Amino acid sequence: MSKVLVLNASYEPLNLTSWRRAVVLLLKGKAEQLEYNGKFIYTDFPLPTVIRLRYYVRVPYKEIPLTRRNILERDSNRCQYCGYKGDQLTLDHVIPRSRGGGDSWENMVAACVRCNVKKGSRTPKEAEMPLARPPRRPYSSLHFELARHIQGERNQEWRKYVIGIP
Template identity: 35%
Template sequence: MEPAPPHPAFAQARGTAPLAGSPAPASLWPAPTPRGPRGPTPRLLSLDAHGRILNWMSWQDAACLYARGAVAWTLGDPCFTVHGGVNRWTGRQSIIALAPIIAAKGHANARVPEPTPALTNHALFARDQWICLYCGADGRRMPLTRDHVLPTSKGGRDVWENVVSACIHCNSRKGGRTPQQAGMPLLAVPFRPSWVEHLILSNRHILADQMAFLTAHLPKRARPQG
């Protein structure tokens, strides 16, 4: 299985261009990892019987679904093989070939609203590609902080749409002011990731079949162009 190609940059995916002279953000999506015996153990994409995307699951949980006969359908070529015990009567070892995308049997409610990704610093920094959204500094070389665009002292809320990644220097310089008051325009507009975007950002080892499936379910504004 070939790895999926990287996706467009954060600014391009969101339709917001960096300021002139500002460093261009890196690719929004982490590059998927091809399956193989020496690669990292893949996580499997869990769906309900209607195809609604649920979450990532471990190979152990996936193997349990197979063993219980609880798999409704699968997509993609097998990406991981589980070897079980040996049958005392036949002498054969049980083998389960796990697919990268697995839909489980059971009740599925298509009207359940999409969950909101938890707002953690790690998830925030991943959304912003590990850069300061004020100066573009690389957060992998210096600590990042959570900055409230509209300060909490002015009634700003701790929600996805009001927080950005900021280096310590920019956070301190901005203080209790808005970006306009501080003369510090943002490089991109903060947004609440969809559940699919959250799943992509939370897994650095996505297989090509999984990436293709997830990309097809991205919000239209976030889909790669071309």
């Protein structure tokens, strides 16, 4: 059926789980239901879409690797200059390497070949090519999975619990 967003006791997103696992957590009293989508499992038991754990779970910090795939996924496989969406994307350094720009989340964006060549070794301001949105480091490894599940009209009730997903 559908996925359920699990929040820590502090309301930060922890993971996505199946609706069955979410129901078990609710029935055992380990979680509380925050949102539901109007569907019901039983007469007075709505199908949850967001649950919050009643106790705090300590989560170790996990660094998200800077890879081509992760940058393209962060940018929704769109050129950050013209909006082209497709397979022929490259990575562009906002501050060119020739000017001291390095490989970092804050300096690399997805760009189509045409825009990458047009920009060359200039900054976006010099090339008069503004970015659709400034590049930044994703907040958590859950970021990409949440972004996929929030696309379109699905799971819109999750947006108020998730930071940094357009």
